[in-house]
Amino acid sequence: MKILACVKQVPDSSDTMAITPEGSRVVPTAATVFRMNRYDEFALEEALLMKERIPGTEVHAVTVGPERAGSTLRRALETGADHGIHILTPEVAYLDPFAVASLIASWARTRDYDLILAGVMAEDDMEGQTGQLLAAILDLPCVTSVMEARVRPADNEIDLEREIEGGLRMSVLTRMPAVLTIQSGINTPRYPSLSHVLRARRQAFEVMAMDGPALPGPLSRCTGVRLPEISSQGVIIAGTPREKARELVRILHEHAFLA
Amino acid sequence: MDSLTLIIAEQDGSTTSQELLELVSFARMLPGGGNPTIVLVGTARKDRAEKTAATTGCPVLALTGDHLGLYNPEAFCDAVLEALGDTEPAWICLAHTSTGVDLAPRLAVNLGATCITAVEGISGTTLTRAVCAGRYCADFTPSTACTVVTVLPGAFPPLPASTDTAGPVEHRAVSPGPCRSRTLGIAENTHRDSSLKDAEVIVSAGRGVGTRENISMIRELAGVFPRAAVGASRPVCDLGWLGYAHQVGSTGQTVSPKLYIACGISGAIQHLAGMRGSQLIIAINADPDAAIFRFAHYGIVEDLTTFLPILLEELRGG
Ligand SMILES: Cc1cc2nc3c(=O)[nH]c(=O)nc-3n(C[C@H](O)[C@H](O)[C@H](O)COP(=O)(O)OP(=O)(O)OC[C@H]3O[C@@H](n4cnc5c(N)ncnc54)[C@H](O)[C@@H]3O)c2cc1C
Numbered sequence: 001m002k003i004l005a006c007v008k009q010v011p012d013s014s015d016t017m018a019i020t021p022e023g024s025r026v027v028p029t030a031a032t033v034f035r036m037n038r039y040d041e042f043a044l045e046e047a048l049l050m051k052e053r054i055p056g057t058e059v060h061a062v063t064v065g066p067e068r069a070g071s072t073l074r075r076a077l078e079t080g081a082d083h084g085i086h087i088l089t090p091e092v093a094y095l096d097p098f099a100v101a102s103l104i105a106s107w108a109r110t111r112d113y114d115l116i117l118a119g120v121m122a123e124d125d126m127e128g129q130t131g132q133l134l135a136a137i138l139d140l141p142c143v144t145s146v147m148e149a150r151v152r153p154a155d156n157e158i159d160l161e162r163e164i165e166g167g168l169r170m171s172v173l174t175r176m177p178a179v180l181t182i183q184s185g186i187n188t189p190r191y192p193s194l195s196h197v198l199r200a201r202r203q204a205f206e207v208m209a210m211d212g213p214a215l216p217g218p219l220s221r222c223t224g225v226r227l228p229e230i231s232s233q234g235v236i237i238a239g240t241p242r243e244k245a246r247e248l249v250r251i252l253h254e255h256a257f258l259a
Numbered sequence: 260m261d262s263l264t265l266i267i268a269e270q271d272g273s274t275t276s277q278e279l280l281e282l283v284s285f286a287r288m289l290p291g292g293g294n295p296t297i298v299l300v301g302t303a304r305k306d307r308a309e310k311t312a313a314t315t316g317c318p319v320l321a322l323t324g325d326h327l328g329l330y331n332p333e334a335f336c337d338a339v340l341e342a343l344g345d346t347e348p349a350w351i352c353l354a355h356t357s358t359g360v361d362l363a364p365r366l367a368v369n370l371g372a373t374c375i376t377a378v379e380g381i382s383g384t385t386l387t388r389a390v391c392a393g394r395y396c397a398d399f400t401p402s403t404a405c406t407v408v409t410v411l412p413g414a415f416p417p418l419p420a421s422t423d424t425a426g427p428v429e430h431r432a433v434s435p436g437p438c439r440s441r442t443l444g445i446a447e448n449t450h451r452d453s454s455l456k457d458a459e460v461i462v463s464a465g466r467g468v469g470t471r472e473n474i475s476m477i478r479e480l481a482g483v484f485p486r487a488a489v490g491a492s493r494p495v496c497d498l499g500w501l502g503y504a505h506q507v508g509s510t511g512q513t514v515s516p517k518l519y520i521a522c523g524i525s526g527a528i529q530h531l532a533g534m535r536g537s538q539l540i541i542a543i544n545a546d547p548d549a550a551i552f553r554f555a556h557y558g559i560v561e562d563l564t565t566f567l568p569i570l571l572e573e574l575r576g577g
């Protein structure tokens with residue numbers, strides 16, 4: 001089997017990000033540390049588990065992003081992916097999900113992947129739609145929020161459980177090729193092993209530079225960004241930690257939560 | 260069908276009547292969205308179509324056909340495209356639920372439309388949604404003739420249910436093509452239980468507690484209150500720091516205790532969905548701009564690893 005895992009680089013925590021003076025986008029600062037989107041760690045792990053179970057399986061990892069995203073791709077190789085593809089884009093703050101999906105589709109279209117795995121959501125933009133877009137662009141079936149996946153290579157089918165609301169699971173059977181979006185908690189992502197780290201160090205990944213006319217035009221524009229207002233009913237308790245604790249205890253007494 | 264604005268929901272299944280009423284009030288705020296048509300997809304359940312037309316006053320188109328019993332993305336997409344025919348809606352609205360967010364992108368690609376998800380605000384054609392765990396709001400403007408939107412449940416006030424003029428109802432059979440995926444059934448997730456149901460006070464741990472060991476501070480804090488339980492955000496359960504029975508949120512439990520203390524929880528929409536109804540919300544978070552403070556009645560900006568021991572001391576001393 002051939003599996004493509006989509007991995008996105010995201011800021012480690014959003015409180016190191018800043019809004020540009022014009023208020024048009026959220027950008028990294030010198031303090032921003034980047035890492036792999038956590039949902040994609042689960043997707044990559046699921047691909048690696050399939051590789052362990054099904055002989056002859058190859059796992060490729062793809063990322064769309066600027067130069068720095070290469071470190072996330074390298075991490076995927078260190079974790080055990082066999083091959084990396086970096087679709088290199090300029091350092092623009094907002095690449096819309098359709099543009100990202102189109103770029104991944106242009107790589108995947110002719111390469112006969114049996115499965116394409118993405119995360120349910122990127123932690124920064126929180127679109128939750130790139131995997132579904134990719135499936136639609138490639139005209140493949142798509143199963144979202146996957147919490148269990150059993151591949152039956154002989155039948156070219158895969159049995160899936162997807163998570164829906166209210167603590168329910170939906171069972172789905174799909175033919176391959178297919179796109180799956182992987183939900184957190186499906187597995188326990190592994191750490192890079194020394195042997196993979198050493199191999200990844202020597203291993204080059206493919207870089208496809210995309211800029212200017214090669215970039216698919218965005219279907220939507222991000223026109224402004226701001227910190228949301230704190231609701232007027234809320235009170236931020238001030239003082240030293242000790243004073244805050246005392247005030248909180250007073251409030252809990254006032255509301256009769258403490259005996 | 261000549262309406263510029265469509266609302267798409269399942270006949271039965273995940274879109275609740277409340278979410279439908281919220282979708283209608285959202286649709287009415289859209290330019291040209293005054294009289295949206297509601298498209299219900301699924302097996303024939305006449306009562307739902309009639310009831311929807313009565314409570315919303317909107318025209319309802321109920322689609323039935325093969326593979327439309329349980330939600331199936333390919334069949335649902337085909338059904339809607341067939342029903343659309345040559346009409347070119349400007350807006351297609353779905354609820355931001357497991358179904359809505361699954362279907363919306365597929366519809367969008369097939370219609371050459373923009374897809375904008377988890378929308379919680381609108382002004383003209385500019386749609387607002389949360390990014391970075393809710394820390395920021397961002398505005399998005401579509402540049403295509405048609406836009407598919409998923410609307411965050413709870414973000415817009417539901418249209419008051421009216422009974423004066425029911426909208427017209429049309430039932431139509433459609434014939435979606437063969438599907439490559441099949442929905443086999445829906446079952447309860449056996450890993451769940453409802454340990455939080457009866458608690459009057461819930462003290463919840465988020466990823467900000469930092470380590471498995473620090474969960475003991477959360478337990479200790481919960482232990483101070485009678486009828487208290489320990490809750491958790493999803494990542495805390497994924498990390499194995501607490502079992503999934505503790506998970507609060509859209510894919511965990513919905514709780515509405517008298518007091519909810521969120522410790523090291525950012526306040527992502529999926530977590531908020533499960534605890535917004537709590538009577539009193541107290542949040543402890545090191546980031547003064549964390550989204551949780553937008554919903555908290557009392558907020559404490561502190562590192563919980565140093566603050567909780569002081570709080571526990573004060574609670575014991577008092
Ligand atoms: C389809 C779907 C369903 C989901 N369902 C759920 C669900 O049911 N429930 C749920 O909870 N999530 C759910 N999620 C995940 C959700 O989107 C968030 O990722 C999650 O709620 C974040 O958890 P958190 O707040 O604990 O972690 P983070 O977002 O990582 O936040 C940690 C917070 O801790 C603070 N912090 C860090 N260190 C400290 C410290 N020392 N002291 C004080 N504060 C500190 C940080 O400032 C930050 O605000 C779902 C996601 C998807 C896509």
Ligand SMILES: Nc1ncnc2c1ncn2[C@@H]1O[C@H](COP(=O)(O)O)[C@@H](O)[C@H]1O
Nearest residue numbers: 006007064118119121122127128129130
């Ligand atoms: N720039 C990117 N590079 C690689 N994969 C991506 C990128 N953006 C999104 N994805 C994939 O699509 C999933 C959903 O992202 P989103 O739709 O942006 O929330 C992510 O979890 C990734 O697997």
